[in-house]
Amino acid sequence: MTVHPSLQPYADAWTHSIEAISELVLPLSEGEWNRATPCPGWSVRDVVSHIIGIECEQLGDPRPIHTLPRDLRHVVDEFTRYMEVQVDVRRHHTAPEMTSELEYTIIRRQRQLRNEKRDPATLVRGPLGDQVPLEFALRLRAFDVWMHEQDLRAALGVPGNWDSPGAYVARDILLAGLAKVVAKEAGAPPNSAVVLDVHGELEFMRTVRVDAQGHGTLDKAPSLGPAVTLAMDWQTYVRLAAGRVRPHTVADRVKAEGDPALAEAILTRFAVTP
Incomplete structure (x- = not known):
């Protein structure tokens, strides 16, 4: 249980979706990691790489020093360039490398959330490295992982969790x-x-x-x-x-x-x- 009740629904939604993603990708063969998702230019591996990268940033890890290739057609602006770095740096990782890093990242983030004592208004790193309130950042993470869970389910042909806790967070964010x-x-x-x-x-x-x-x-x-x-x-x-x-x-x-x-x-x- 987090100290501040306003954070708990988002922590619960994030946990539900991130654990569902882990269950989805753990048994995948190397070839299945290359399946295309509804996200332009991103495979299953790329979506999971994005999730790992952003969660690592929430943990305070430094961003990778990495130069993007020039032939990525889906990279069209500053936002997509920022997001692509964490993806491209893992583009040649094997299935075991991906699942082990995902599991380790989940463990670290769950520990961070269990021990969260900061006020929900505390400024933390946001989606582009800017400063946003902790509650807003966690709300975005709950939405992002649920949305990408659905991207992965679409790519793998495993529908589900359309009414999970993350779905309600997504509804409110999309309606906004x-x-x-x-x-x-x-x-x-x-x-x-x-x-x-x-x-x-x-x-x-x-x-x-x-x-x-x-x-x-x-x-x-x-x-x-x-x-x-x-x-x-x-x-x-x-x-x-x-x-x-x-x-x-x-x-x-x-x-x-x-x-x-x-x-x-x-x-x-x-x-x-x-």
């Missing part, structure tokens, strides 16, 4: 970006509303309300006359909001009612993760 997508990026008109209706393993309904100044807010109350209603299953919502699929590839899984132009604009800009 919805108001901006609707109001600013898709340009929903002032004094309008857009409803998102999600069913499946996690069921919820949210409404984005755009005020007279064009500012969007998210709430749980239904709207009687929304400009657009988007209905989809939970798995499709996650894949769209996390940028794992493009809208046209899951058009048969999304039901859009209302203004077709606005619905298309929202779906085109639906992804809220980097």
Whole structure:
């Protein structure tokens, strides 16, 4: 049990997902580590390398001194360059090397979380080396490992844990970006509303309300006359909001009612993760 209860849900979600990942990859053959995942340019090995690398950074380990090859097409900006270093440095590691480093990293991180005595507002290293509150950092780690657990499950054909503790963390993080997508990026008109209706393993309904100044807010109350209603299953919502699929590839899984132009604009800009 961590000292601060506000950290516990994220620690529990992180633990559930990281242990599921360990169970998934432990029996893999060398060839299976090379399977492509929904993350552009990343194999199973690359996703696990990313997880190991970021968790090591949370432990305070120095980042590797490593020069990236110039032919990595999925490395397109500062964020992807930063993330790729921890991946590329492990790109030729064998299956036993990967699983042993993952296990050792998990043990170290679990010990760190068990002994965590810092205030949740304490500044720690964030995703790009910047300083963020400890609670926010752990929340991001819970989301990231659950999302990558799903990437690995998709690559390996082993579905599961769509309603695990990490799924609830992911729901809240992905929903946090919805108001901006609707109001600013898709340009929903002032004094309008857009409803998102999600069913499946996690069921919820949210409404984005755009005020007279064009500012969007998210709430749980239904709207009687929304400009657009988007209905989809939970798995499709996650894949769209996390940028794992493009809208046209899951058009048969999304039901859009209302203004077709606005619905298309929202779906085109639906992804809220980097």
